[in-house]
Amino acid sequence: MGRGGDGGSPSGDGSVLGPADASPIDCTDVVCHYVRSGAAGGGDGSGWSGAWTELPDQLERGHVYYVAAGDYPGYRFDDAAAGDEVITIVRATAGDHGDGDGWEEGFDGPAVFGPIEIVRPGYRLDGRGRGIRVRGAFEGTALVVSAGPQELRWLDIVRLVYPGGRETRAEGRLHVLQLADFVEPRCCDVRRERARGRAHRAHHGVV
Numbered sequence: 001m002g003r004g005g006d007g008g009s010p011s012g013d014g015s016v017l018g019p020a021d022a023s024p025i026d027c028t029d030v031v032c033h034y035v036r037s038g039a040a041g042g043g044d045g046s047g048w049s050g051a052w053t054e055l056p057d058q059l060e061r062g063h064v065y066y067v068a069a070g071d072y073p074g075y076r077f078d079d080a081a082a083g084d085e086v087i088t089i090v091r092a093t094a095g096d097h098g099d100g101d102g103w104e105e106g107f108d109g110p111a112v113f114g115p116i117e118i119v120r121p122g123y124r125l126d127g128r129g130r131g132i133r134v135r136g137a138f139e140g141t142a143l144v145v146s147a148g149p150q151e152l153r154w155l156d157i158v159r160l161v162y163p164g165g166r167e168t169r170a171e172g173r174l175h176v177l178q179l180a181d182f183v184e185p186r187c188c189d190v191r192r193e194r195a196r197g198r199a200h201r202a203h204h205g206v207v
Helices: 169-176
Strands: 002-004 032-035 064-067 070-072 074-077 087-091 111-113 116-118 123-126 132-135 143-145 151-153 155-161 177-179 189-194
Touching: none
Parallel strands: 032 064, 064 087, 070 111, 074 116, 087 123, 111 132, 116 143, 123 151, 132 155, 143 177, 155 189
Antiparallel strands: 002 074
């Protein structure tokens, strides 16, 4: 469990799966936690001034985890299911960052994760404008989802490849992410990126 190698729910609290919208999450209706890679450390995650430096190994069902700009390790999502309660991971933005205590403008930016694996149902990952980037290891799969339902929205999913390597667009997309048949990402960008040099898209547009 834990570290490895669009918008709110209809109620706006991020606690259950539902249609995406841009409504800010209401942290008076749900427990919100705060994560920032550049934080001092030693905090309890209850506000930006005491943010965790990375997602904790165990996440709580029905809770929301705001993630600020920065680099984060890969993560394995494997928390036990609890009815229809979901765990929400959402990029913090100027317009939606929960508790404003300790918030700074520079916290709004890309949150870059290593490879992600989701093996239990009931997660919502919301990059709010593709601001959550999932980067696979060199020639490795960036995102593997083997259980559902899930909500995967506005993610930028990248596989690092050898500069001179060749693969078809379909092969490239397969190597970037692997999804269970019943999991369909929304508004996510899927691409390859050369380990050195310019990015090369394996899938034009979004999924």
